[in-house]
């Protein structure tokens with residue numbers, strides 16, 4: 312990445328765009344979902360924007376998909392109720408890897424969108440401590456908790472798909488003076504690296520395994 316920057320010696324031009332009234336554009340984006348594939352090598356965005364409307368059974372012109380480049384895409388809907396119907400079907404995957412799909416928001420962050428909502432089963436909490444606030448506290452460590460189902464020890468969490476998944480956390484339950492390794496089971500999870508738990512590559516392309524093979528491990532890790 313940095314190499315490209317070095318090769319490209321042309322001076323960077325800064326373009327100044329004067330203020331203009333974009334409220335009509337913003338209004339039209341009210342029925343837009345925006346998304347990103349997590350593993351562009353395995354997920355062709357052109358195929359995704361063609362196939363997703365068929366999967367959603369909205370291929371009769373009710374939604375139009377566009378490839379935005381760099382792994383991003385958008386879907387413009389005609390009807391609000393179709394958006395709700397689609398969002399009900401989360402968590403999203405394509406070609407066996409994860410996809411982030413969110414309602415459009417005026418965000419200029421470079422990695423937007425990267426949010427993925429998962430239902431996560433939390434395994435290992437003693438049954439007599441199954442309470443909303445315990446699951447919420449654990450869920451907060453892996454993302455932003457949206458819902459808690461304490462009957463089934465599950466939390467719905469928005470995670471940042473650009474960060475590695477967390478599969479276990481040591482928890483100290485002071486009330487019973489026990490330390491437990493609590494495990495997370497993600498529903499509808501496809502495609503992640505078994506070495507570093509990233510959603511963006513498989514273990515054969517893992518930068519962490521490369522560095523091990525090249526003998527570049529840092530001394531303080533030994």
Ligand SMILES: [Zn+2]
Nearest residue numbers: 504506507517
């Ligand atoms: Zn990896």
